[in-house]
Amino acid sequence: MHPSVDSLFGTDGIRGKANLYPMTPQIALAAGVAAAKVLTSHCQSKNRHRIVVGRDTRLSSRMLEYAFISGVLSQGVDVYELGVLPSPAVGSLTKVYEAIGGLMVSASHNPFYDNGLKFFSFDGSKLDGELEKEIEKEIKQFDWLGTEGPTGSQLGNILLLEHTTRDYQNLLKSFFPSEMSLKGMRIAIDTANGASFEAAPSLLESYGASVFPFSKEPNGININFNCGSMYPQNIQQAVLMTGADLGIALDGDGDRLVLCDEKGQLCDGDDILAILALDFLKKKALSKNTVVVTVMSNLGLDETLQEEGIRVIRTDVGDRNVAEVLKKEELSLGGEQSGHIIPFAYSKTADGLLTALIILEIMSSTGISLSSLKKKLKRYPQKLWNLEISQKKPLDEIPGLKKLMDEAQATFNGKGRILLRYSGTESKIRLLVEAKDEDQVNEVGQKLLTFLRESLS
Incomplete structure (x- = not known):
């Protein structure tokens, strides 16, 4: 070994x-x-x-x-x-x-x-x-x-x-009313030249939607290359170019989802969770009136949901951590800001296509656009930096880091936070800063980034 x-x-x-x-x-x-x-x-x-x-x-x-x-x-x-x-x-x-x-x-x-x-x-x-x-x-x-x-x-x-592919599509269809139709809807979708390139566009077409697929010709080396959910500006452009009612961006293996509304504005996992939570609550399908999110979700999501009587549980980063809490507490909805959404009554793991279909069903049955649905979420200014590093020193062993973070945290007066963690899949450290004031977010973030570059380069 x-x-x-x-x-x-x-x-x-x-x-x-x-x-x-x-x-x-x-x-x-x-x-x-x-x-x-x-x-x-x-x-x-x-x-x-x-x-x-x-x-x-x-x-x-x-x-x-x-x-x-x-x-x-x-x-x-x-x-x-x-x-x-x-x-x-x-x-x-x-x-x-x-x-x-x-x-x-x-x-x-x-x-x-x-x-x-x-x-x-x-x-x-x-x-x-x-x-x-x-x-x-x-x-x-x-x-x-x-x-x-x-x-x-x-x-x-x-x-x-x-x-x-057909078996998977039929399984997803079984979760929705047989009369569900997306006829008249225009949908742009970026499949990241990945695993959803066949299953996703054809399923949407089977519901009668006009589908405009992008990044749908995998050649072995173009998966996630300047496309998919990691490059959401592409789906924004596609929506505006095609006049779509909705844009869908998946990642290479189809478990991560970013949406784009008809105005070209992005919807991340927090937006999607807010929409689903409020819809599930209305339909009495939100188990124990509780949603599971990770520490990366915006504090505004907590405030938005709590105003509607919905409890929020936070876990460590990772959709598996979310799924474990959903299973243990017998809950029905959870996910990550990154776009891993788990509608646990339907799927035991994050499913981008399934989640997109649930959103589309809400839009179709209510006649409400995605831009209107997402208005409920009132966000705190938040910024995430991903810094490439050559080593992963234990954070508590980096001299001066704790003092700097404590000093920065104190300036938020209880209305902000700093999260710092190493990526579990890449040689990167992720810094998230969130506060009521956007200028303060940028100032604190730049100060910490400068320190981290010097400490971990």
Whole structure:
């Protein structure tokens, strides 16, 4: 095992630059063996087990997918090969196909040269931390020269499923009234040259909408390249150019969503959560009148929802953390400002296309535009900086940082906050500053950025 990395799993599976440790076919092979062993040991059924595997459009995804599949087959577990599908589709179909687990080969919103392994539980949710630890332990103990294992007819088999996109689309359709129609609506969509490039536009068209797809021709290296939810200015331009009623921007694996209203104004995860929470509340579908968000959400979201009698629970960053609270507290809605939205009654993981459909159903049934729906949220001025770094020193070991942050926090008089954390998937540190006064946000942010550049360069 590579000595420079203590833990394989980050905030969302295993991720790194493809064909460099830890994102190598060797690790993917070991991960397949480990996942088959661990998930089988936690399954009570004595029937023959299966794992579903999907991938995004990256050049390296097939390489890693086939290595992982080989590991699974070597343990006598079958594989349902799903092909190119969004991450949430893999999660949902894990449950539909009664598999013991699922895997998505994707690095989400990262550039094409990165890749990752995202694991799903039998119920379609992200694999919990304890099972990840067991899989990681098996990977690190993998016997590269081992010769023992199932033989003959006991080896696993591959079933290449042909209609997975249709199955996913039909599953999403089952959540909405059969008479739902988007006829007359104009929708622009940016699929980031990623895993949603087929499923998303065709599903919207099936509801009668006029669809204008962008970034829909993946070639293995253009996923997320100047497109998708990480480049929302593109969907703004597309909406204004096409006269669309709504713009949808997804990331490479389809679990992240940014919307654009008919005026070209963006709607992030906080806007979407506010709209959904108020709609669910009206329909008596908001379990315990509670929404789960992360520490990154705008303080204005708390104030907006609390005025309507809605309680807000905050978690650490990561949609898996949100999902765990939703499951534990038996709640129905949560998500992240970044655009990972989990309508838990429908999906156990973030699903960009599903969330867009819920918003479209609200617009269609009420006749209210997205620009009007988003007016309820009253934001605090907020800014997020992403600083590339060469090292990740423990924050509490950086001399002078705590003092500087405490001094800055005191100037907010209880009406602002500073959040500083390392990215779990990239070599970056993220700084969020939020306050009632926008000038104060910029002043505090620049002062902290200057300090961080000197300390972490």
